[in-house]
Amino acid sequence: MVLVIIAVMLGMAIPSLGQLLSRSQLQVAQMDFIAALQHSRGTAITSGRYTLFCPSRDGSSCSDEMHWERGWLIGHDADRNNQPDHGALYTGSGYAGKLTIRSSSGRHFARFRPDGSASGSNLTLLFCARASAQHVLSVVVSNAGRVRGAPASASQAAECAQTD
Numbered sequence: 001m002v003l004v005i006i007a008v009m010l011g012m013a014i015p016s017l018g019q020l021l022s023r024s025q026l027q028v029a030q031m032d033f034i035a036a037l038q039h040s041r042g043t044a045i046t047s048g049r050y051t052l053f054c055p056s057r058d059g060s061s062c063s064d065e066m067h068w069e070r071g072w073l074i075g076h077d078a079d080r081n082n083q084p085d086h087g088a089l090y091t092g093s094g095y096a097g098k099l100t101i102r103s104s105s106g107r108h109f110a111r112f113r114p115d116g117s118a119s120g121s122n123l124t125l126l127f128c129a130r131a132s133a134q135h136v137l138s139v140v141v142s143n144a145g146r147v148r149g150a151p152a153s154a155s156q157a158a159e160c161a162q163t164d
Contacts, residue, residue: 037141
């Protein structure tokens with residue numbers, strides 16, 4: 001009888017634990033990106049050089065895509081060709097297979113100026129569990145270079161759930 005009760009309780013708890021794990025993975029990824037973006041901005045300010053934060057498949061060059069779950073890099077970009085000048089300063093591993101991380105259309109990277117600003121339109125990164133709009137987070141980089149995390153809007157959550 002005790003085993004039956006334990007089995008029933010486990011059956012009820014496992015879905016909740018799965019959702020907790022999924023939410024935790026999203027929060028860790030969001031904080032990881034916030035830290036990397038702030039590091040990139042700080043590097044631009046302290047070095048006095050343009051610094052790039054971009055998606056990367058190989059850890060040595062930027063890829064021109066909207067998906068960031070395979071990884072990213074930070075590098076100086078003095079010639080502003082959207083590629084690191086002398087290799088990456090820092091690389092981050094991805095979340096492929098676990099999460100979908102997608103940038104806003106038209107903005108595939110953040111380039112911080114020596115004064116800490118990030119010219120262009122705001123960059124928004126969406127973080128969602130694969131094929132789920134239940135828990136979606138975002139990271140926004142403003143033109144002034146400010147980095148902030150927030151829950152995604154309902155429309156952003158629906159968009160993130162539909163991505164491949």
